[in-house]
Amino acid sequence: MTVKILGTGSYVPDKVVTNEDLAQIVDTSDEWISSRTGIKERRISEGEGTSQLAIKAAEAALLQSGVRAEEIDIIILGTSTPDKCFPNGACEVQGAIGAVNAVAYDISAACSGFIYALNTVYAFFESGIYKKALVIGCDVLSKLVDWEDRGTCVLFGDGAGAAVVEAEEGDGFHMLMGSDGKKSAAMECISRTCGNFITGKRPEIGYMTMDGQEIFKFAVKKVPECVEQLLQESSVDKEDVQAFILHQANYRIVESIAKRMKLPIERFPMNIEKYGNTSGGTIPILLDELNREGKFQKGDRIVLAGFGAGLTWGAALLQW
Numbered sequence: 370m371t372v373k374i375l376g377t378g379s380y381v382p383d384k385v386v387t388n389e390d391l392a393q394i395v396d397t398s399d400e401w402i403s404s405r406t407g408i409k410e411r412r413i414s415e416g417e418g419t420s421q422l423a424i425k426a427a428e429a430a431l432l433q434s435g436v437r438a439e440e441i442d443i444i445i446l447g448t449s450t451p452d453k454c455f456p457n458g459a460c461e462v463q464g465a466i467g468a469v470n471a472v473a474y475d476i477s478a479a480c481s482g483f484i485y486a487l488n489t490v491y492a493f494f495e496s497g498i499y500k501k502a503l504v505i506g507c508d509v510l511s512k513l514v515d516w517e518d519r520g521t522c523v524l525f526g527d528g529a530g531a532a533v534v535e536a537e538e539g540d541g542f543h544m545l546m547g548s549d550g551k552k553s554a555a556m557e558c559i560s561r562t563c564g565n566f567i568t569g570k571r572p573e574i575g576y577m578t579m580d581g582q583e584i585f586k587f588a589v590k591k592v593p594e595c596v597e598q599l600l601q602e603s604s605v606d607k608e609d610v611q612a613f614i615l616h617q618a619n620y621r622i623v624e625s626i627a628k629r630m631k632l633p634i635e636r637f638p639m640n641i642e643k644y645g646n647t648s649g650g651t652i653p654i655l656l657d658e659l660n661r662e663g664k665f666q667k668g669d670r671i672v673l674a675g676f677g678a679g680l681t682w683g684a685a686l687l688q689w
């Protein structure tokens with residue numbers, strides 16, 4: 370069984386925050402941010418929550434796919450910034466779009482969220498349990514960022530991407546995922562989770578913390594390993610892959626991965642300069658942009674790969 374993409378969609382908030390804007394708030398500069406990360410600007414929510422962004426991306430994907438919301442069997446939203454502890458964001462999307470026959474839930478895997486969600490859907494397709502799915506990656510990280518910490522706040526943005534997918538006969542889809550909980554302290558956010566009945570401690574609002582260099586080293590080692598293993602297991606030559614759509618965290622990470630894989634950087638499309646790191650949103654937003662620009666031909670092989678807090682990583686090989 371394979372995963373056929375029937376439609377894609379994405380949505381980012383209107384508000385553009387440039388590097389120059391951030392230099393008014395923290396001690397940074399456009400030169401530092403662009404040379405270290407490739408980011409020029411990002412979109413920041415002015416009040417729209419994760420579910421609102423996810424709903425707009427989902428509606429765009431449904432429209433393009435021609436699939437009616439009632440036909441969807443399962444909705445999985447990859448997010449680590451749900452608006453509420455419960456209900457989950459996927460249920461809010463379900464309610465808004467009228468996907469009355471779907472089961473809906475979130476997957477929390479930080480920037481690997483979309484890949485984890487897509488690969489989970491594939492497992493349901495393989496088992497024959499579900500046939501049509503809506504997969505969404507969405508985060509509003511501006512809710513968790515300490516806007517006084519120049520080490521993190523310059524990196525992130527808000528955004529959502531979605532894909533309507535269907536189970537189809539074939540073997541064009543392959544996947545790989547991994548996690549390393551021993552390195553969980555490299556990037557975390559304790560927000561609201563530390564209330565305690567015994568001690569009377571009240572929940573705290575925490576900001577995201579990150580060891581940037583640890584994450585950088587992890588990404589440039591783990592992602593090429595994961596993608597190469599996936600291609601080997603799928604018996605697909607890397608030269609036969611038309612596009613490697615990687616999580617957009619830092620253009621230097623993508624460049625370094627391309628170099629390690631001995632592939633031209635042109636095969637690794639990027640849009641990080643416009644949006645920064647939108648966490649679960651980066652891969653489906655880029656996929657949607659390329660799709661709408663008509664960059665994919667039927668039969669093209671595409672690799673999607675993500676990595677993030679957890680630590681988590683994962684990749685999917687699909688055929689357009």
Ligand code: COA
Nearest residue numbers: 396397401405480519520523581582584585618619676677
């Ligand atoms: N503006 C200006 N200076 C900054 C800065 C900013 N926004 N952020 C940090 N600096 C300073 C540091 O304080 C440090 O100063 P010092 O040398 O006086 O101590 C200096 O710049 C270098 O910091 P360093 O952390 O060594 O920079 P770096 O080259 O490792 O780049 C990151 C930092 C965060 C861009 C890089 O490590 C990275 O991209 N890591 C991956 C993070 C990531 O993608 N996380 C999400 C994964 S899903």
